[in-house]
Amino acid sequence: MKLYYSPGACSLSPHIALLEAGLPYELVKVDLRAKKLENGDDFLKISPKGQVPALAFDSGELVTEGPVIVQMIADKVAAKNLAPARDSAERYKLLEWLNYITTELHKNLGPMFSPVLADDAKAFFKDRAMGKFKYLDGQLAGRDYLMGSQFTVADGYLFTMLLWATERLGFDLSSLSNLTAYKARVAARPKVQEALTKEGLLKAA
Structure with missing residues (x-):
């Protein structure tokens, strides 16, 4: 592949x-x-x-x-177990998360990278995205990952969006304690570290 x-x-x-x-x-x-x-x-x-x-x-x-x-x-x-079994109730929950991330986060954060987007438009998208992050913070209460205790492919996607928000777009998510802890938890996974290293995204210690 x-x-x-x-x-x-x-x-x-x-x-x-x-x-x-x-x-x-x-x-x-x-x-x-x-x-x-x-x-x-x-x-x-x-x-x-x-x-x-x-x-x-x-x-x-x-x-x-x-x-x-x-x-x-x-x-x-x-x-x-990176995704629940096909046709299971849990699989449809995973699909729900993947769709939420792609439509509510990805499509709100993406335009903010545009160099021609006016500041008031960027502020609009940032405010919308913050509302989504607040929702996620509540959903992650008592959970290690989006689906509970099991890491799934939805977590890799959400983590990517969190990197965009915090590392590249200047979001301050420090008040969202569940989301902040979640981001650190995913970042600490060895395979996530490996992906970041291979893409040249890890800062030198």
Whole structure:
């Protein structure tokens, strides 16, 4: 498998999932502005969407959209419990979380990276996102992870959004104690550390 990624982008979520799953893969870095790979190849010829993540299988199949990719990864190693069993009530709860993260967080945080977005528009998106984070803080009370005591692929996705918010967009989430503890808990996982290191995101000690 090949994971097309950009450091710190939402492709970090399937990168974490691949490492947690213990599956062999190759990382292929994409320049999202130029739509080029490091070797100069045109990324649009591989994925016409021009976005990461994209996961290419040896069969030639290409899968895009992070929430779908991470479920595919989890289903390949069901014994790792990175996603509940298909058709179970818990699986639909996982789907609920993945959809919440992609629509309520990802799509509110993404526009804030735009250099042409006016400050009042950024403030609007920030205020909306803070409301979502407050909701998550309440949901995480008494839980280690979104689904309870078990780490799932939804946690890798939420962690990526928390990194965006705190490390790149200047959110102060310190008043949200459950969410802050959750972020530290996920960050401490060895495979998460490995993904951050491979993408060059860990600051030197």
